Amino acid sequence: MIISVIGLGYIGLPTAAILASKGVNVIGVDTNKNIVDTVNQGKIHIVEPGLDFLVHNAVKSGQLRAVSNPERADVFMIAVPTPFKGDNEPNLSYIKSAAKAISPVLEKGNLVILESTVPVGTTEKIVEWIKVERPDLSFPEFGSNELQYDIAIAHCPERVLPGYVVSELVENDRIIGGITTKCAKRACDLYKIFVKADCLITDCRTAELSKLVENSFRDVNIAFANELSLICDKLNINVWKMIELANYHPRVNILRPGPGVGGHCIAVDPWFIVSSAPNETKLIQTAREVNNNKPNFVMDKIDHAVESIGRKKSELTVACLGLAFKQDIDDLRESPALVIAHQVGLMGFGACYLVEPNNDEVPEIFNNTKVKLTPVDVALEVADIVVLLVDHSSFKEIDLSLLSDKKIIDTKGIWS
Numbered sequence: 457m458i459i460s461v462i463g464l465g466y467i468g469l470p471t472a473a474i475l476a477s478k479g480v481n482v483i484g485v486d487t488n489k490n491i492v493d494t495v496n497q498g499k500i501h502i503v504e505p506g507l508d509f510l511v512h513n514a515v516k517s518g519q520l521r522a523v524s525n526p527e528r529a530d531v532f533m534i535a536v537p538t539p540f541k542g543d544n545e546p547n548l549s550y551i552k553s554a555a556k557a558i559s560p561v562l563e564k565g566n567l568v569i570l571e572s573t574v575p576v577g578t579t580e581k582i583v584e585w586i587k588v589e590r591p592d593l594s595f596p597e598f599g600s601n602e603l604q605y606d607i608a609i610a611h612c613p614e615r616v617l618p619g620y621v622v623s624e625l626v627e628n629d630r631i632i633g634g635i636t637t638k639c640a641k642r643a644c645d646l647y648k649i650f651v652k653a654d655c656l657i658t659d660c661r662t663a664e665l666s667k668l669v670e671n672s673f674r675d676v677n678i679a680f681a682n683e684l685s686l687i688c689d690k691l692n693i694n695v696w697k698m699i700e701l702a703n704y705h706p707r708v709n710i711l712r713p714g715p716g717v718g719g720h721c722i723a724v725d726p727w728f729i730v731s732s733a734p735n736e737t738k739l740i741q742t743a744r745e746v747n748n749n750k751p752n753f754v755m756d757k758i759d760h761a762v763e764s765i766g767r768k769k770s771e772l773t774v775a776c777l778g779l780a781f782k783q784d785i786d787d788l789r790e791s792p793a794l795v796i797a798h799q800v801g802l803m804g805f806g807a808c809y810l811v812e813p814n815n816d817e818v819p820e821i822f823n824n825t826k827v828k829l830t831p832v833d834v835a836l837e838v839a840d841i842v843v844l845l846v847d848h849s850s851f852k853e854i855d856l857s858l859l860s861d862k863k864i865i866d867t868k869g870i871w872s
């Protein structure tokens with residue numbers, strides 16, 4: 457059997473490597489020539505623990521090779537990005553391109569699986585896009601009991617946590633939604649090659665929505681926590697302690713407030729539900745607003761800190777600790793910490809120090825500022841105001857006596 461994985465990014469590459477490690481012949485396809493070359497050298501282009509070893513072995517053993525254009529295979533797994541456009545509308549152009557790219561090499565009996573997170577109805581759209589290119593092939597129809605068709609199609613959303621992808625791909629339960637039940641069963645047999653947990657069969661629309669709902673559930677819960685942080689600030693209560701106590705209730709599990717919600721999943725996926733049902737998603741939209749507004753609250757806190765010191769900003773030094781979208785990673789996508797640090801860099805402080813232990817260079821967004829990227833001890837020595845934006849492990853180990861003479865804005869509650 458040959459499996460072709462379209463898109464060698466955060467999900468596609470680990471999936472390709474794990475399948476190869478199980479003895480499957482895998483062809484990875486990516487439009488980015490640098491990625492193709494890197495993978496063919498047995499190397500990786502992303503930071504993900506354990507992945508370099510897997511890819512190195514898969515390429516060395518000949519089980520995995522990367523190419524720029526799709527070739528014939530038995531199964532095609534599409535794992536390309538689904539970003540959103542400026543108006544919060546999903547951008548399906550990568551998925552459409554992938555569907556069109558595999559169309560010429562599709563053969564009777566092939567299985568096509570969509571792994572990318574998508575709005576409801578996208579799996580069915582793939583059928584329509586491929587049909588235009590290949591009128592000679594027959595396809596299943598949603599809700600039909602017809603068992604005879606040439607190409608089986610299913611949606612199996614990935615649900616892995618960055619930093620734990622290699623183990624979660626194998627250990628997590630999977631939802632497998634077919635255009636028909638027969639399609640889902642075929643996809644299920646495929647996932648059993650490497651998934652140790654349960655493969656739960658459903659239809660593709662339910663699978664599409666359940667993935668979006670998982671991330672929206674978290675977004676709404678974090679928005680609740682962020683709202684609690686505003687309430688507690690007003691009432692002079694320690695929100696971290698209060699949530700910790702409330703969570704002692706056996707059926708309460710409130711997540712943690714922070715400077716906002718980042719990443720390419722939780723800050724994005726709720727909009728895919730909103731775009732399908734704009735009038736029915738009041739809570740989901742409000743949660744997005746609450747989380748998107750949290751950086752403004754942090755900026756107000758910084759203004760108050762300046763006022764309370766009573767000196768001009770140009771005479772003060774500020775340190776922003778953390779730029780990534782969450783702890784112990786280097787990923788800056790949709791990061792609220794990055795947005796806040798950038799605004800701080802433009803505020804006119806005498807000096808602005810950035811500390812990001814997982815990045816070596818000042819990100820491009822700061823080109824119009826005079827910020828400096830420094831180790832944490834350098835920043836703490838000179839800072840009048842310290843803004844903790846990410847709960848990186850190394851920040852938790854800071855000797856609190858070093859902070860005693862400074863104004864502290866701890867958005868993650870690690871020093872509270």
Ligand code: SAJ
Pocket residue numbers: 573614615616617618670671674678711712713714715716717718719720721722781782783
């Ligand atoms: N965050 C908080 N408070 C919390 C938890 C998280 O403010 O209590 C913030 C983080 O700091 C970060 C953002 O939320 O800015 C997202 O972080 P995350 O760790 O919750 O999630 P992601 O984006 O790294 O991964 C999520 C996961 N989804 C769920 O847990 C439901 C992962 O399983 C998905 O595979 C991934 O999205 C995805 O690709 O959809």
